Amino acid sequence: MGLARLSSNEGDQNEFSIEYTSWLVEHPCALDKFEEMKSIAKGKKIVIFLDYDGTLSEIVPNPEEAFMTDKMRMVLGEVADRFPTAIISGRKREKVQDFVQLKNVYYAGSHGLDIEAPLNSLKCKDSNEMDNKIVLYQPAKEFLPEKDKVLNLLSERTKDIKGVNIEDNKFCISIHFRHVHSKDLGTVENVISVILKEYPNFLVSTGKKVYEIRPNIAWDKGHALEYLLENLGFGNSDDVLPIYVGDDRTDEDAFKVLRKRRQGFPIIVSANPKDTNALYSLREPKQVMEFLLGLMVLEQ
Numbered sequence: 001m002g003l004a005r006l007s008s009n010e011g012d013q014n015e016f017s018i019e020y021t022s023w024l025v026e027h028p029c030a031l032d033k034f035e036e037m038k039s040i041a042k043g044k045k046i047v048i049f050l051d052y053d054g055t056l057s058e059i060v061p062n063p064e065e066a067f068m069t070d071k072m073r074m075v076l077g078e079v080a081d082r083f084p085t086a087i088i089s090g091r092k093r094e095k096v097q098d099f100v101q102l103k104n105v106y107y108a109g110s111h112g113l114d115i116e117a118p119l120n121s122l123k124c125k126d127s128n129e130m131d132n133k134i135v136l137y138q139p140a141k142e143f144l145p146e147k148d149k150v151l152n153l154l155s156e157r158t159k160d161i162k163g164v165n166i167e168d169n170k171f172c173i174s175i176h177f178r179h180v181h182s183k184d185l186g187t188v189e190n191v192i193s194v195i196l197k198e199y200p201n202f203l204v205s206t207g208k209k210v211y212e213i214r215p216n217i218a219w220d221k222g223h224a225l226e227y228l229l230e231n232l233g234f235g236n237s238d239d240v241l242p243i244y245v246g247d248d249r250t251d252e253d254a255f256k257v258l259r260k261r262r263q264g265f266p267i268i269v270s271a272n273p274k275d276t277n278a279l280y281s282l283r284e285p286k287q288v289m290e291f292l293l294g295l296m297v298l299e300q
């Protein structure tokens with residue numbers, strides 16, 4: 001038995017393509033598997049990790065307008081009151097906090113390179129106290145001056161390419177090409193690759209209509225997940241059940257960590273079949289909200 005569906009797409013199973021339907025066999029909908037998941041979760045400490053864009057908010061053409069619905073905020077706030085809950089995003093941490101507006105959530109921005117938690121909530125070894133309120137862990141701090149140089153060069157060298165939108169994500173940089181004409185994409189790629197030859201401490205990956213530049217260090221969303229688990233006291237625990245929900249390539253690093261730990265539920269948000277390390281799926285942010293609502297009946 002699964003969770004009751006609230007979304008407007010209720011019953012749209014019939015509209016699924018054959019490809020999506022057969023992909024669902026490999027990556028079943030987490031709502032349909034809820035009872036099974038519930039029994040696995042029994043007696044375990046649930047910790048929730050969520051990506052932001054495409055998971056808690058819809059993908060929209062303008063990155064500045066990726067707002068979360070009030071309903072999602074309410075559900076997320078309730079869930080975070082019951083279980084430790086972290087948002088791990090490619091965005092600048094402060095930007096995610098601005099969108100989410102919740103104080104009971106752990107935030108990791110810049111693909112996990114900028115972790116913040118309420119003071120005393122984490123047993124951090126390498127933390128700084130900021131304003132007496134929070135602890136921060138920033139493993140790529142020394143890259144900041146160089147990142148600013150890369151950012152300036154990117155802005156300068158793409159300023160004449162129509163549609164390029166560069167987002168400063170503090171330790172990382174997003175170069176959005178959603179609105180760039182296909183004939184100009186090669187130029188954008190060329191600019192990036194020339195700059196990264198000058199700055200080999202940085203690497204580029206791709207997301208949804210975006211190039212993402214970040215420090216070339218062994219730290220990704222998977223490391224952030226492990227860091228948070230460890231500092232929440234669940235480093236080697238068999239009693240913990242981490243749930244990670246995300247929609248993009250960088251979330252795969254976190255899915256891999258859960259697979260390696262043989263623990264928890266890696267859940268991909270996708271309305272299309274895609275290669276993934278996730279075991280379960282959800283179709284859209286609305287379903288993420290239904291899933292979170294379902295978690296509220298679980299005991300912690």
Ligand SMILES: O=P(O)(O)OC[C@H]1O[C@H](O[C@H]2O[C@H](CO)[C@@H](O)[C@H](O)[C@H]2O)[C@H](O)[C@@H](O)[C@@H]1O
Binds near residue numbers: 061089091176
């Ligand atoms: O890790 P995430 O929280 O998923 O962040 C990844 C990137 O998300 C944002 O870009 C994406 O969403 C935008 C708003 O829906 C969309 O316009 C864009 O095309 C997508 O790539 C964010 O703006 C980036 O900085 C993040 O790196």
